[in-house]
Amino acid sequence: MPGFLAPLTRTVTYTRWLHLLCAAVLAFVCGAVYPGLSSPSLREWVLIYVVPVPLLVLAAMLPVVRRAEGLQARLMLFPGGHARVARDGAEGGVSVTPSASWRDRARTAAWLVLRLFLGLTVALLSGQLMAVVIELTGAAAGRPVSTVSLLPLPTSGLWCLLLVPAVLLVLLYVVEGAGRLSARAARLLLGPSPAERLAALEERTERLLERNRIARELHDSLGHALTVAVVQAGAARAAGDPEFTDRALAAIEETGRAALEDLERVLVVLREAEQPVRGRPTLGEADRLLDSARASGATVDMTVKGPLETVPGPVSREGYRILQEGLTNVLRHCGAVPVRIALTVADGRLSLDVRNGLPAGAPPAAGGTGSGLRGVRERAALLGGRALAGPVGDEWRVHVELPVV
Structure with a gap:
């Protein structure tokens, strides 16, 4: 035509x-x-x-x-x-x-x-x-x-x-x-109108922020679980000890179960846009992170100073994810190395410091510089805090400060 x-x-x-x-x-x-x-x-x-x-x-x-x-x-x-x-x-x-x-x-x-x-x-x-x-x-x-x-x-x-x-x-x-x-x-x-355009832009920004938050949740939770499972499986195969293998399988089972719970919470949010996220772990449950890291062969020591129970829920939940990402980076990039963790609540701030030894001959970036640390910085920034990561002598350090008042 x-x-x-x-x-x-x-x-x-x-x-x-x-x-x-x-x-x-x-x-x-x-x-x-x-x-x-x-x-x-x-x-x-x-x-x-x-x-x-x-x-x-x-x-x-x-x-x-x-x-x-x-x-x-x-x-x-x-x-x-x-x-x-x-x-x-x-x-x-x-x-x-x-x-x-x-x-x-x-x-x-x-x-x-x-x-x-x-x-x-x-x-x-x-x-x-x-x-x-x-x-x-x-x-x-x-x-x-x-x-x-x-x-x-x-x-x-x-x-x-x-x-x-x-x-x-x-x-x-x-x-x-x-x-x-x-x-x-x-x-x-x-x-x-300009006001409607601004409102639409703000709504779109909120959706993008929510998607980023969910992506961080999945990255931290599933990334940690998979890292622990890989490290445990490799250590069990190398050890050739039935007793060690049983402990490794138990650690993999526990970590996988926790990851499935986290995944279910995220899926609930995706299915129901107005459904709040409930039951997310806090720093009070950090022991299970330490246990899974220790079961992978790492030596983990943690000191807590100050009233950790007074930390607000949102800050405590984000602190848990930051600690989880820190330990995941250690296991993924450095293996079973000594890790020192310091949690301090003082002067209206929560300070989280994770240090681990760098393997001999490892490059300065062996502590990780990818999306995991970027997620740590984003979590800290959203709460008005700050995050630093980098080598300090022969150690890799992740230091985060979050306001609690």
Whole structure:
């Protein structure tokens, strides 16, 4: 099909035509009351355009009108699956939220008036061009038809039929152009306000932060479990001792069970967006991390100073994950080496210090520099704290400070 005919085959062209004709209904109703539709003069046609304007401006003051107009615009100016989805209030560039400010009401009023003028003009042109088609058809049949057409037309001749397609094409292209103009005006006048754009951006940011948090939870929990399982399995195979193998399998079983519990909690959050995360481990349960690391052959010593039970729940839970990631890095990058952990609660801060020896000949980055430490820094930053990681002499150190007040 030729490209210039393509717009005439699109459904949206005709839904936009209907949308414009619906806007003209109010003008004709008001015109029937005043000044009347019986052979109106030019001055009376101007009144037909103007009389409904105050009513539309008053209607635009109602917040719900903006929502109704946005839904109509989506459905008829932008038909398709996207036009019927209103998750962020701005699909297709058209908002479906009620007016929240006088600026929104003013834009809605401008849209209603523009839609009235454009719709009434398209309705009049449609009526005139359809009248021309009827007169040309009657003239070709030798039966002249008297209509309301204002254009001078031939009264007889079969050649009049040749003009009918041209008139219909003119009508459809007028409708197509008016529909495009209406769609652009809808995006401009019914589009999201700056406040709505900011709210949508904040909501998107919150979703991304939640996804990052879940990704960190999975990385820390499953990464720790898999690291312990790999280290334990390797040590058991190398030892060749049935008793050691039994202890290794028990440690793998316990760590795997804890990882499954963590995974179930995360899946609950994914299934139910408003479901809070419950039962996440805190620093009070750090012993199970130490036991799993010791079962892998590492020597782990931890000292606790200060009232650990006074640490707020969110800080304690994040501290647990940070400690878990620290121990995972030790086992993954350094193996069974001595580890010293210091937990201190003092001066309104929780200090977590993890130090481990670096194997002989290991590079300075043997303590890990990847996504795990990046997650540690992100967790600390979200709580208003800070995290440092790097070699100190012949040791690798992870030091985190979190506010607790």
